[in-house]
Amino acid sequence: MKNNELLKDRIGIVSGGTRGIGRAIVKELVAAGAKIAFTYVKSDAEAKKLLQEIAAAGSEALSFKGDVRDYDTCRDFVEQVKAYFGGLDFLVNNAGITRDKAFMTMEKEDWKDVIDVNLTGCFNMARSCIVTFLKQKEGNIVNISSISGISGIARQVNYSASKAGIIGLTRALAQEVAPYNIRVNCIAPGFIETDMLGILKEELKDKFRRAVPLGRFGNPQDIAKTVLFLLSEQSNYITGQVIKVDGGLHTSN
């Protein structure tokens, strides 16, 4: 099967779709034939540009300005997507933020914001989609976690906790809904060239880069291609897994 037919006419949602990894995911899935609705919070200009790029390529997408930390917003969004495209086949929980700080200076808002968006946002979106998936006895969820959630990264106590939470959510939900032909998997990106990495000092970036066996940082497409794999029939027997996409940085659990 050609890559541009892997998700032919499938309908899906990507949270946090305008920037970084999310943007690459949206473009990859659209290129694979999917109809995508994506959420964003602030980036109006980027959202508009992305919709234009997709339209120019002869495909269709839908944007929705809204915050995944609000449950009712997620419910509304999912209903709108179903009404607009006439169904729903998969969900990619990608929306995420960082508030990196030394733990002794981390305020409770830094903790709450990151947990609310990264982890509760996953719950809100998955919970809003799951009844549809259960009823049709078909569905697929891919959550974007992080290496930070596996091994922990200093100054990211909040982020590491949220991303570890996503791994637990993935494993538990996968077991619960597998009898209904719904797969739930999770990707743990390593160091990926995005705005999130851009805030690091050059010195530190060099140090991190040298630590990657493949000798380079990943790019957002590396993650997007793995999302496509997990959403496609190519991965039909894979569920409840955490796939590390990190250039070999972590080779054990």
Place this chain on the structure above:
Amino acid sequence: MAPSIKDEILEIVATVIEKEAGDISLDAHLVQEVGADSMMALEILAALEKKYHIVVPEERLKEMTTVNKIIQMVETARKRG
């Protein structure tokens, strides 16, 4: 004579719960007395939506406690069209 909506719904419930239709009393609590669970309720809902071409909001699931209440719910949904 075509089967009544009551018989049709009872048949759907019985099939999902894997019991004989004759053994399910119309006012028995499906979870507490008949042995259904939340996923069975969802399967019943999905089957009803398909059969009667209705859409029932997820929130109504918790009201589907007895066959009689399900019948009522379907009839309301059909009137709404």
